[in-house]
Amino acid sequence: MKIERFIERIEGEATLLFDKNRDGSIRFVEIFFPHIRGMEKFLERKPALDALAIAPRVCGICGHAHLVSAAKALESCYENAGIELNISAKAEAIRSLTLSLEIIQNHFKWFYLTLLPATEGFETKKDKSVLTAHHAASLCSRAIAHLAGQWPHTSYALPGGVMCDPTHVEMLQTESLLAQIDEVFKNSILQLDPKDACKIAKVETLFEKNGDFPDLLRYFRKKGWERVGQSHDRFIVLANHPIGGAGKAIKTRLAPIDILSAKEDEAIAPEGFINHAKPVRYNRRFYEAGPLARAMVAKSYLIRQMHRRYKDASLSRITARVMEIAKLLEYCKKTLDSIDLSEPSYVPPPVSLKEIESTRGQGYVEAARGSLLHGVHLYRGKITRYCITTPTQWNLANGTPEYPGVAQKAMIGLPNEKVAEMVFKSFDICSVCTTQ
Amino acid sequence: MARRPRVLWLQGVTCNGDSHSFLNASEMPQILEKFHFVYHPLFETGYTLESIAKEYFDIDILVIEGGLLKKGFKRAGVESFELIERYASIAKQIVCAGNCASFGGISRKMDRNVTGAAFCEQEPTGLLASYSSKIINLPGCPIHPQWLVYALEMNRHGQTIELDEFRRPVELYGYTVHEGCTRNEYFEWKIDAKGFGVREGCLFYEHGCQGPFTHGSCNKILWGGVSSKTRAGMPCIGCTEPGFPSTNLFETKTLMSIPAKMPLGVPKRAYLTMTGIAKAFKIERLEKKKF
Numbered sequence: 001m002k003i004e005r006f007i008e009r010i011e012g013e014a015t016l017l018f019d020k021n022r023d024g025s026i027r028f029v030e031i032f033f034p035h036i037r038g039m040e041k042f043l044e045r046k047p048a049l050d051a052l053a054i055a056p057r058v059c060g061i062c063g064h065a066h067l068v069s070a071a072k073a074l075e076s077c078y079e080n081a082g083i084e085l086n087i088s089a090k091a092e093a094i095r096s097l098t099l100s101l102e103i104i105q106n107h108f109k110w111f112y113l114t115l116l117p118a119t120e121g122f123e124t125k126k127d128k129s130v131l132t133a134h135h136a137a138s139l140c141s142r143a144i145a146h147l148a149g150q151w152p153h154t155s156y157a158l159p160g161g162v163m164c165d166p167t168h169v170e171m172l173q174t175e176s177l178l179a180q181i182d183e184v185f186k187n188s189i190l191q192l193d194p195k196d197a198c199k200i201a202k203v204e205t206l207f208e209k210n211g212d213f214p215d216l217l218r219y220f221r222k223k224g225w226e227r228v229g230q231s232h233d234r235f236i237v238l239a240n241h242p243i244g245g246a247g248k249a250i251k252t253r254l255a256p257i258d259i260l261s262a263k264e265d266e267a268i269a270p271e272g273f274i275n276h277a278k279p280v281r282y283n284r285r286f287y288e289a290g291p292l293a294r295a296m297v298a299k300s301y302l303i304r305q306m307h308r309r310y311k312d313a314s315l316s317r318i319t320a321r322v323m324e325i326a327k328l329l330e331y332c333k334k335t336l337d338s339i340d341l342s343e344p345s346y347v348p349p350p351v352s353l354k355e356i357e358s359t360r361g362q363g364y365v366e367a368a369r370g371s372l373l374h375g376v377h378l379y380r381g382k383i384t385r386y387c388i389t390t391p392t393q394w395n396l397a398n399g400t401p402e403y404p405g406v407a408q409k410a411m412i413g414l415p416n417e418k419v420a421e422m423v424f425k426s427f428d429i430c431s432v433c434t435t436q
Numbered sequence: 437m438a439r440r441p442r443v444l445w446l447q448g449v450t451c452n453g454d455s456h457s458f459l460n461a462s463e464m465p466q467i468l469e470k471f472h473f474v475y476h477p478l479f480e481t482g483y484t485l486e487s488i489a490k491e492y493f494d495i496d497i498l499v500i501e502g503g504l505l506k507k508g509f510k511r512a513g514v515e516s517f518e519l520i521e522r523y524a525s526i527a528k529q530i531v532c533a534g535n536c537a538s539f540g541g542i543s544r545k546m547d548r549n550v551t552g553a554a555f556c557e558q559e560p561t562g563l564l565a566s567y568s569s570k571i572i573n574l575p576g577c578p579i580h581p582q583w584l585v586y587a588l589e590m591n592r593h594g595q596t597i598e599l600d601e602f603r604r605p606v607e608l609y610g611y612t613v614h615e616g617c618t619r620n621e622y623f624e625w626k627i628d629a630k631g632f633g634v635r636e637g638c639l640f641y642e643h644g645c646q647g648p649f650t651h652g653s654c655n656k657i658l659w660g661g662v663s664s665k666t667r668a669g670m671p672c673i674g675c676t677e678p679g680f681p682s683t684n685l686f687e688t689k690t691l692m693s694i695p696a697k698m699p700l701g702v703p704k705r706a707y708l709t710m711t712g713i714a715k716a717f718k719i720e721r722l723e724k725k726k727f
Contacts (some may be wrong), residue, residue, distance in 0.1 A: 006512050008485050009477060011452050013511060035509050037449060038546040049686045053673050057542050057577065060453030091633075109459075109478070117480045130479045131465055138460045142660035149668030150659035151460070152453045152578050156670045158686070163632040163669035173662070345669075346633025432451050 005417055007424065009114060011061055012431025014396075016424065017273065018417055026414045028401045031424075032269060036276035039436040043386035048074055048353045048378050051386065052155040055374065058388065058436040061109070063152045064102040064144070065367030066388070068095055069374040071157040072363025077378055078159060078349055081359040090343035091161030097174075097335050098144045099365065100242055100328045102151070104181065105140035106368035107291075107325045109133045110428045111189060111213070115318065118425040120418045122219050124212075132212075136184045143177040146170045159353075161346035171336060178332055185329065189213045189322060197326035203305050206319070213322045220315050229314030229423035231410040235293035236282055236394065238262065238371035239364040242331040243324065244298025248287060252304060254297060257282070259362065262373070264389055268398055276435045279397030279405060280389055288312065288406045289370025289394040290428065292320040314410070314426035321428065354381030367391055369428050390433040440472040441496040441592050444488070444527070446520050447477055449509060449543040449550055450502025453578035454534040461581035462661065470592060477501075485512040489519055497591055498527035499584070503536040503543030503550035504563040517563060524553075524564050530571045531587050538573035538602070539678040554603055557678045573603040577675035582657050583608050602678060604651065612700050613647035613672045614640075616655030617664075623648070626714045627722050632669060636725055641695065644686045645671035648699035652676040 003018045012033075019028040039058050043051055055070040056063035078085050112133035116124045141151040147164050148154040156163045185194050190211040192200075200206055207217050220226055235249045238259060248257050261283045269275035279286075287293070292312060295303035302323065306316045353359075360377045370391030377385035397405035404412060407427055411420040445455070455478050461467060473481045474495055475488050483493075489512040500520060509516045524530055532553050535541035539552040540562075553564040554571045564571065574583045586608060590597050598606045614620070622629070622638035629637025639645035647655075650672050654664040666672055673685045689696040698707055 006486055008512070009479075013485070035449070037451075037543060042542075042546045047684050047687075050681075050683060053681060053685045054542070057451055057453065060451045060456045060578065063451070063453065113479050126480050126482075127468055130468065133479070134459050134464045137456075138462060138464070138660070141460045142662055145658075145660035145663040145668075147668065149663050149665040149670050150654075152456050153675075154665065154668070154670065155673070155685075156665075156668055158632060161633055165633050165635045165669060167635075344633060346631060348631055 003417065005421070007421060009117070010425065010429040010431055011059070011433070012435075014429065014431050015273075016417075016420070018420070024416050026411050026417070026420055028404070029408055029411045029420065030269075030273075030398055031277065031396050031407060032273050032275040033277040033431055033435045034274040036435045040386045040388055043383050046383050048077070048376070048381050048383055049158065051376065051383060052158055055388070056153050056155060059430060059433045060152050061106055062102060062367045062369065062372070062430065062433065064099055064148070064154070065365050065372050066374070067155055067157050068099055068365050069363040069372050071159060072365065073361045073374040073376045074159040074353065074363070076361030076363055077353065077356070077359040077376060080361055081356045083350060083356070085160060085349055086347045087161055088343040088345070088347060090339050090341065091345055093335050093339050094147055094162050094164065094166075094345070095157050096242060097332055098148050100332050101140045101144050103368040104325055104328050105137040106428075107321050108136035108184075108189070111322060114425050114428070115422075116212070116216070118422045119216065119219070120422065121223070122216060132184065132188045136181060139177050139181045139184065143174045143181075146174050158346070160349050161344065163346065165345045166341065168341065171339065171341070175333070175336055178329065178336065182329060185325060189325070194326035194329040197323065198330055201301055203302065203309060206302075216318070217315070225419070226310050226315050227313045228414060228419060229317065229410040229426055230311045231288060231406045232286055233312045234285065234287045235296045236287035236289050236371060237293050237297045237366065238373060239366045241294060241366035243294055243300075243327050247297045248282065249293070249296045252296070252307070254299070259364070262389070264387070264393065275398070277396060277398070278393055279399070280393040281397070286397060286399060286406050286409075287394060289391045290317070290321070291324045292317045293370060294324070294366060295320040314423050317426045352381065353378060356381070369430055370394055388436055390430065390436070392430045392434040395427045396429060396434065440470060441588075442472045442474050442494065443497045443499060443588070444474045444493065444495040444523055445476045445499040445501065446516070446523060448500065448502035448504045448516055448520060448537065449547070450534075450536060452477065454501040457578035458533070458581050458584055460660065461585050463585050467585065467588065471588060488512070489514045492522070492526070495523060495526055496528050497588065498523045498530045499533050500530060500537040500553055501533045503540050504553060505547065505550050506563055521564065524567050528570065529591055530564070530567060531584065532571060532573045532575070533579045533584055535575040535577045535675055535680050538575040539680070541575075541577060542681060545681065555678060568603070571603055572597060572599065572605065574608070575604065575676045575680075576652065577680060580654065580657060580659065600651070604676070608653050609651040609676065611651070611653050611656060613650045613652045613654045613666065614699065615653075617647055617666045619666060622722060624714065625717060625719055625722055626711050634669070634725065636722070639666060639671040640688065642688050643671045644673075644684065644688050646674035646697075647672035649697055650674045650677055
């Protein structure tokens with residue numbers, strides 16, 4: 001029996017086509033994103049720097065990650081043409097800080113606006129959830145605005161650094177906002193100071209704490225859902241990030257990665273369905289991207305313990321994402337403190353991209369949902385080809401019943417579509433990124 | 437308690453940026469108290485898009501985010517345009533949140549079949565042009581949250597909003613982004629920023645800033661209450677105007693060393709006279725980095 005289910009509030013929408021067994025459990029599922037905007041094509045023939053304004057508009061929630069990827073891709077164009085750029089530590093730190101703040105606001109919104117409402121039977125106060133997400137996100141946005149002017153859709157990063165030149169006043173205001181985000185964290189999601197949250201080493205300690213997240217953990221245990229949502233147990237991280245480095249892991253076995261082995265295929269869909277989500281594989285195998293992958297590759301003690309018990313279940317995925325908030329908040333504070341404002345924000349590249357006959361480059365960052373890759377080809381400063389690979393393409397790729405994609409594998413065998421929808425949303429999906 | 441105005445937020449072709457920008461509104465607790473959201477793409481309202489598509493809800497305000505595409509973009513089993521048009525006919529007021537809903541925006545650049553509600557770029561030929569009399573455009577990429585709060589509150593108080601030729605509220609778009617920019621003194625004396633990453637200098641002369649001819653109040657009603665693109669050193673890219681985005685956004689197009697596009701309402705001859713005089717001065721305190 002096949003059942004179509006429309007999934008909304010996932011930064012756009014998707015359609016799931018469930019193939020069900022007689023007892024109602026999921027035999028197989030296919031994922032469709034039926035619309036495409038055409039961002040890659042639109043970028044062709046544009047002056048290279050226009051990518052800084054256009055690429056962020058791929059996505060309203062992780063546009064900053066797209067901006068930094070685009071800036072890094074253009075920087076790599078210089079590097080591949082044999083031209084060295086000098087990016088100051090200050091510029092690198094400011095980019096990383098604003099990118100981390102974007103990830104923090106995403107995780108709060110995902111927890112309160114996407115995951116909790118999808119967890120059947122878990123009682124939440126609707127307005128309280130909205131206002132908690134709003135409060136955390138608006139503080140993050142304000143902190144980004146101090147450095148980047150606004151959020152969403154700033155273009156303040158460019159080859160050579162950043163456009164801002166903050167004073168100690170903006171630094172102090174950002175520090176104050178970080179302290180306020182700490183307060184939201186400990187008054188809502190996990191009633192602990194983020195610094196203390198980062199020290200938690202035992203899974204059971206998490207279950208014993210107070211806050212919306214430990215409440216959810218206990219609810220999962222009560223429902224017997226600790227192991228739902230297990231997938232291939234393979235993880236990929238393409239870029240270095242505040243919590244660890246690039247790499248891949250098969251279960252807990254780590255290995256370095258070769259970016260050239262990450263390949264995008266054509267989107268597939270059965271007759272009568274439209275799908276524009278192109279699957280991405282590494283050495284022709286599906287890998288999970290995102291906070292769980294980052295924590296596994298970074299050998300996070302807590303998440304590895306969680307993984308020892310529950311493997312790559314939704315519970316591990318959720319825990320990795322929530323605990324990433326605490327880690328990033330601590331990172332932001334340290335980074336802010338380390339910035340030397342006397343350094344230049346921007347060091348102009350020695351030549352304009354127009355002066356380079358032909359070059360190409362790749363820029364990758366860890367975005368809220370996982371590894372994001374921008375690839376660009378230039379001819380005399382004009383874009384001749386632009387290719388964007390988003391985290392959701394890793395996680396939501398369609399495979400076959402014999403060899404399912406990551407989210408497909410996580411949903412196969414689940415008792416019904418409601419639980420499947422929760423597992424699906426535990427990946428933190430972005431429809432608009434997938435079909436850019 | 438007076439009945440709360442009912443707001444329905446529907447999307448066309450979009451990146452979700454306007455939804456997320458709106459969620460930054462510092463007045464959100466008050467907004468949720470004063471307005472009843474029948475549907476919003478980000479937060480729970482008690483209704484799903486499927487129920488919105490199946491039933492007919494009575495609404496006061498329809499907020500449209502994203503460009504309109506007549507065919508080929510289904511949501512919850514129906515063409516998204518069909519759904520938007522249905523509620524456009526029911527709503528007492530239609531608010532277009534962002535450039536895509538207002539003029540087609542970047543979505544139209546990628547697909548020429550996409551239009552704004554009342555307008556298709558500069559032309560009044562949007563797919564919902566027949567409802568123009570009740571449309572208010574709030575372009576921006578994304579919309580500034582306070583601009584939307586303004587429109588909602590004006591509606592709740594039964595106030596008429598004065599609009600410009602592109603149906604943008606004059607109170608918000610009667611200014612240019614240039615107004616309130618912290619770099620204005622450098623503009624006056626024709627001193628350009630020596631590059632990016634500096635506080636000093638105007639971004640209009642060489643770095644492509646469109647602030648002097650872009651309608652908007654980004655430097656009066658600050659983003660997050662604290663900043664704006666130009667304050668952070670980024671040129672304005674004209675995101676409130678029909679036809680956005682233009683191209684070569686970080687370079688000023690010049691004709692014989694004069695910016696090709698003049699500040700709003702300034703004749704070229706007057707501009708040349710004024711800048712000729714301004715350039716005759718050498719103001720040392722503006723020529724060097726402050727600290």
